[in-house]
Amino acid sequence: MKVAIANRQRRHPIGTPRLRKVAERILSALGYPDSELSVVITGDLGIRRVNREYLHKDRPTNVISFAMAEGEFGALNPAMLGDVIISADTAAREAEEGGVSFWSRLCFLLLHGILHIAGYDHERSGEAEARRMEAKEQELFALLEREGLV
16 A cells, blocks of 8 residues: 655644554555555645536545546556545634634545545535445544544
């Protein structure tokens, strides 16, 4: 399992080795032991650029994921799952608003992004699929908490 993490912001301290362990545990629990994942931590400006360029939404958001299995060349490297991009700025605001730690919110957003890459959806597939994704989020986040990763 290979998880590459690039921290492209300096405003919020991130323990990248610790975040890598969280990502590896999520991937293992989902049955992707031989996979590759790229994680980028950026600020609101960076994620806004990605959101505008690829999703045509000119605003920052908390997490964006790109599954490599999608598209006409998706089968070229099945081990490469995709990319998760997280805005540390938005994560920090949401953590404060939700009364949770920044680390907890960051890990939840990583989990959310990985689930999208794994094929879970809450936006386009209807209410039943949204409930299925939420249940999986709760299950895996509880696992991370029990194991002291969050």
